[in-house]
Amino acid sequence: MKAHIVTLPGDGVGPEVTAAAVAVLNAVAKHGGHEFRFEEHAIGGTAIDAFGEPLPAASLDACKRADAVLLGAVGGPKWSDPNAKVRPEQGLLALRAALGVYANLRPLQVHPSLANLSPLKNDKLKNVDVLFVRELTGGTYFGAKTRTEDTATDECKYTVHEIERVVRRAFDLARGRKKHLTSVDKANVLETSRLWRSTVQRIAPDYADVTVEHQLVDSMAMLLLTQPSHYDVVVTENLFGDILTDEAAAIAGSLGLLPSASLGDGRNGLYEPIHGSAPDIAGKGIANPTGAILSAAMLLRYSLHLDAEATAIEAAVNQVLRDGPHTRDIGGDAGTDAVRNAVLRALEHHVKTSNASFADASA
Template sequence: MRAHIAVLPGDGIGPEVSAAAVAVLREVATQAGHVVEFSEHHIGGIAMDETGEPLPQATIDACLASDAVLLGAVGGPKWSDPQATVRPEQGLLALRAKLGVYANLRPLRVHPRLAAHSPLKPENLAGIDLLFVRELTGGAYFGRKQREDDAAIDECRYTVGEVERVVRRACGLARRRRRRLTSVDKANVLETSRLWRATTTRVAGEYSDIALEHQLVDSMAMLLLTRPSAYDVIVTENLFGDILTDEAAALAGSLGVSPSASLGDGPRGLYEPIHGSAPDIAGQGVANPIGAILSAALLLRHSLGLDAEADALEAAVDAVFEHDELTRDLGGKASTQQVTAAVLSRLAGKCRVAA
């Protein structure tokens, strides 16, 4: 297998954690006999400094020519003026649109060793195995925006087609898991949510083996804290998904361990840890690389079709959780490089050689 991966380290701790992800991907390729090439490109604040744009055309071209895109993080205090017309985050939103990645997958499991770092009681953490599917290119983040003297407008707009495609993706994923789908909306108030609910009900009806339930977003925020193990696949719109997935990530003990995959209709995807650029610890070598490393596992599975290699990498991370020193956000003292080295050590010899 040959593949080219565009790497966008970005800002803050992005370069540190993306380097860890590249290191494990190189090791997987070496062990399994694959040829994987990497090229680095700018996005976010560093791209603004270099080119004046948060997403230069050269980066767009490289990403569109790649088999997958691996991203670190964007943003930081240097570019945080809320009145600025150009911001680092615009680069990420534009990249998602350019790549056509409309379904953001965020898996969540809680390793027993990390349970002590969760805000929930240990008994409420048993059996958590969630997969969020967040619609990524519609809603309030992409709607019309207008600022007036004493008012502001953020338009939330969805089409039937936008809802259909992400719900079909969620149903397909639920079919490979426990066949339960929860759709989250605010249909008692919002017209976009009433469209969402009606469309979801119709599409899910085509999957007779999938059990569908609807939850209002405020109720879902509570249920994630009181009975998270009751849920399997959760599909929702852009803004709700952004908030709920960060809430759910806290259950795992740290934002630093949570990966994500953003997918469209083809195999190419955008992979990134869900944490931000963490400028307060950037350059100190203490950032948790696990979220980026697990994002690399999702890249192997969804864009390159290497399920066995993805399983081996995830098992290596589980072994590190079980036996090795962790970064300080998880109560340990290990550096970014030490945790990366531990994953590489646990991965040694675990990937099959390609035929």
């Protein structure tokens, strides 16, 4: 397979973890006989410094032409002035909107060897396997905004079309898992949530094989901590999804562990670890590349349809999480490069010992 992948390393530790993910993708290409062409562009604070804007036209054009986009992280103290007219996060929001990636997938699993790092008791962590589906291009983040000296407003607006497409994506994903969907809203207070719930209820009969439940976002925040293993696929709006998935990352033990995929209706997707730019450790070579590497696995699965290769990366990462080395955020003292190299060794071992080659499995 030939594929054009745009990388947007961004700010802070973004370049470090993105480089690790690209190394793993190159190894996959070598073992599987694929040809991945990488094209690097600027986004976020580094783009503001170099070009005066967080998403230069050249970056956006390249992303639109690509088969997939791999992002590092954006933002940092240098650009954190809340009154600034140009901010790094604007580039990320603009990119999501331009690519039409309305469904953000964030999987949560707790690796047994890291369970002690979770703030939850180990008995609550058994069989935790949740897939969050966050609506990504609507709601408060994209609504009209006003600001005066003593007031501010952020409009939260959703259309039936925006809700229906992400909810149907969530139903389809639930069908391939445990056939259980939880829809999260605030329908007891918010009109947008009432529209959300009524849309889910209207669609549900089309997926009669999937069990549906509704939860208010405040109670869901509690239930994630008290019974996380109860949930399978969780779908919710943009702001609620942002908050709940960061809470979920704490359950896993570290923000550095979790990947994400942002998908639309076409092949192109946007893939990134859920962690931020971590400016306090940027340039020190100690960032955890696991979330970025697993994001690369999601890229292979959802944009390039190379499921065997994605599974091989995930198996390699699981081996390293089990046996080490580990970065500091998960109790070790290894650097980014050491973890990357361990994943590469585990990947090579997996390829040599598996019964079928990538080419056979992906045919």
